[in-house]
Amino acid sequence: xxxxxxxAHYPDDCQPRNLESLGGAGGFSxxxxxxxxxxxxxxxxxxxxxxHPSEEGLRFIHAxxxxxxxxxxxxxxxxxRTRNGYTYVRLGGFLWELAAWLPGEADYRNHPSRQRLRSAxxxxxxxxxxxxxxxxxxxxxxxxxxxxDRLSRLRRWMRSDLAALATHVTGRVWPELxxxxxxxxxxxxxxxxxxxxxxxxxxxxxxxxxxCICDIWHGHVLYEGDPVSGLVDFGSVRIxxxxxxxxxxxxxMVLDDKEGWHAGIEAYRAERPLSPNExxxxxxxxxxxxxxxxxxxxxxIYREQRTFFDRPAIVARVDxxxxxxxALGK
Numbered sequence: 001x002x003x004x005x006x007x008a009h010y011p012d013d014c015q016p017r018n019l020e021s022l023g024g025a026g027g028f029s030x031x032x033x034x035x036x037x038x039x040x041x042x043x044x045x046x047x048x049x050x051x052h053p054s055e056e057g058l059r060f061i062h063a064x065x066x067x068x069x070x071x072x073x074x075x076x077x078x079x080x081r082t083r084n085g086y087t088y089v090r091l092g093g094f095l096w097e098l099a100a101w102l103p104g105e106a107d108y109r110n111h112p113s114r115q116r117l118r119s120a121x122x123x124x125x126x127x128x129x130x131x132x133x134x135x136x137x138x139x140x141x142x143x144x145x146x147x148x149d150r151l152s153r154l155r156r157w158m159r160s161d162l163a164a165l166a167t168h169v170t171g172r173v174w175p176e177l178x179x180x181x182x183x184x185x186x187x188x189x190x191x192x193x194x195x196x197x198x199x200x201x202x203x204x205x206x207x208x209x210x211x212c213i214c215d216i217w218h219g220h221v222l223y224e225g226d227p228v229s230g231l232v233d234f235g236s237v238r239i240x241x242x243x244x245x246x247x248x249x250x251x252x253m254v255l256d257d258k259e260g261w262h263a264g265i266e267a268y269r270a271e272r273p274l275s276p277n278e279x280x281x282x283x284x285x286x287x288x289x290x291x292x293x294x295x296x297x298x299x300x301i302y303r304e305q306r307t308f309f310d311r312p313a314i315v316a317r318v319d320x321x322x323x324x325x326x327a328l329g330k
Contacts, residue, residue, distance in 0.1 A: 002047075002091055002092045002094075003019065003034055003045060003047075004019075005091055006045065006089045006091055006096045006098075007036075007045070007098070009082040009083060009084070009086075009089045010080060010082055010083065010098055011080075011083060013038060013039060013040045014036070014038055014040075014043060014080060014098060015038060016036040016037060016038055016043075017037050017038060017039070018036070018037040019034055019035075019036055019045075020034060020035040020036075020037075021033075021034055022034060022035055023309055024308075024309030024310065030049030030051065030306075030307075030308070031046050031047060031048055031049055031235070032046070032047040033045065033046055033047075035101060036098075036101075041100065041101070042100070042101035043080070043098055043099065043100060043101055044077065044098070044099055044100070044101045045096065045097075045098050046096065046097050046098075046099070047094045047095075047096050048094060048095045048096070048097070048235065049094075050093060050094060052235065053095070053235055055088075055090070055095060058087075058088055058095055058097070059087070059088075060237070060238075061234050061235065061237045062079050062087040062088065062097070063134075064131060064134055064211045064234075064237055065077075065078050065079065065234060065237075066078060066079075066087075067130075067131070067133075067134045068127060068130050068131050068134075071130035071133065072130065073126055073127055073130045075102075075123055075126075075127070075228060075229070075230050075231050076102075076127070076230070076231055076232075076234070077099035077100050077101075077102055077230070077232060078099060078100070079097045079098065079099045080098045080099060080100075102222055102229060102230030102232060103222070103224060103229045103230065104222030104223050104224045104228075104229030104230055105222060105223060105224075106218065106219050106220065106221060106222055106223075106232075107223060108120070108218040108221060108223065108253060109218055111223075112253070113226065114260075114263055115226045116223060116226050117253055117254065117260060117263060117264055117267065118263065118264070118267035119223070119226055119227055119228045119267075120218075120221045120228055120249060120253065120264075121246075121249070121250070121264045121265075121267040121268040121271075122228075122267055122268070122270065122271050123221070123228040123231060124213075124216060124231075124245055124246065124249055124268065125267075125268045125269075125270075125271035125272040126271060126272075127213070127231065128210070128212070128242045128245070128272055129271065129272050131210055131211045131212070132208070132210045134210065134211050136209075136210070136239065140208050140209040140210065141206040141207050141208045141209060142206055142207070142209055143203055143204070143205065143206060143207070144202065144203070144205070144207055144209070144240060144241045144243070144244070144281055145209075145238070145239065145240060146214070146240050146241070146244050146285065147199055147202045147203050147241075147281065147284055147285070147288075148203050150199055150288045150292060151196070151199040151200060151203050153292065154192065154195065154196055154199065154288065154291070154292060155196070157188075157192075157292075157295060158189075158192055158196070162185065162188060162189075162295075165185070165295070165298060165299060165302070165303060166182075166185050168302040168303045169181045169182055169185065169298065169302050170302075173301065173302050173305060174301050174302070174311070174315075176311070176315055177301065177314075177315050177318060180315070180318050180319055180322050181294075181297075181298045181301075181302065181318070183322055184294040184295070184298065184318070184321065184322050184325060185295075185298070187322075187325050187326065187329055188291065188294075188295065188325075190329050191291055191325060191328055191329045192291065194287075195287050195288055195291045195328075198283065198284045198287055198288070199284055199288055201280075201284075202280060202281050202284035205277045205280060205281060206277065207241040207243070207275070207277050207278055207281055208241065208242075208275075208278075209239050209240065209241060210239065210240075210242070211237055211238070211239060211240075212237070212238065212239070212240040212241070212242055212244055212245050213231070213234060213236065213237055213245050213248075214236040214237060214238055214240055214244055214245065214248070215233065215235065215236035215248065216231065216245050216248050216249045217248055217249060217251075217252035217253075218249070218252045218253050219252075220232050220233045221249070241278060241281050242272075242274075242278060243278045243279075243281035243282045243284075243285055244281075244285050246264075246265070246268060246274075246278075246282050246285075247281075247282045247283075247285035247286040247289060248285070248289065249264075250264045250265070250282075250286070251286050251289060251290070251324075255320070255323075255324060256324060256327045265279075265282075287328060290321065290324045290325055290328050291325065291328065293321050294318060294321040294322065294325060297314065297317070297318050297321070298318075301314075
């Protein structure tokens with residue numbers, strides 16, 4: 001078994017007394033997980049999907065996590081090093097990593113509260129504060145790479161790709177998602193001009209750039225009671241504005257609750273200041289996420305025909321995107 005071969009690369013204290021397969025562990029990335037019980041505690045073995053990250057990208061992710069850990073931020077799973085000193089293993093055409101299993105549950109949606117929201121935003125601000133000291137070769141501030149990418153992609157969708165995508169949405173692939181997918185495609189032309197204008201303005205704004213998580217949502221925040229016990233899944237870490245993370249996490253936690261947005265922003269600002277430009281970028285990231293995340297899911301499922309572990313969870317997520325898209329169009 002590949003997982004046993006991978007674990008053979010690690011020190012004796014990482015060898016499992018028990019190895020439990022978790023499949024996709026409720027995530028959408030395509031990664032596969034195992035939970036290990038060892039003589040020194042529990043670990044998580046992850047097999048990354050072949051599509052991402054690249055080997056260079058994974059080295060960068062691990063370097064950022066080790067830097068953040070050394071700076072005293074402990075709510076993250078730092079990768080263990082192999083017997084040869086590497087932070088990952090390449091085997092069977094996949095990249096693998098081993099890290100401590102963090103305590104707590106990702107149960108915000110089952111037990112939401114303002115205190116838990118504030119805890120999550122404070123933890124995110126803490127990560128950003130220490131990650132900002134990671135040494136970069138590029139100067140900062142500058143335009144947000146994510147905003148520029150979204151602006152280009154949305155323009156491409158509107159020129160031709162949207163019509164082409166609609167031809168792939170048929171009942172032969174994921175018929176349970178087809179009505180929602182078609183409803184999203186029908187809403188996009190009404191909402192896109194407004195979002196294009198917001199993105200165009202945001203693309204001109206200079207902002208501090210630093211390592212950001214770029215896929216932080218309620219399913220990646222662990223709790224023990226009200227306090228946050230960990231942040232997990234750093235496969236999308238890249239150089240970006242903190243606004244990307246703030247928009248992603250708040251949008252997933254409070255959706256379109258304006259009071260929730262205010263409470264979350266204030267909790268973040270209590271730990272780390274936000275400039276007016278960063279606040280404008282939060283709006284741009286959130287609105288473009290509402291518009292474009294549905295298109296991305298439709299593209300992955302109907303055109304690329306990717307395989308995902310938990311179809312009902314994805315259907316529920318795309319339903320939620322449609323709900324937010326309708327609110328954005330009002």
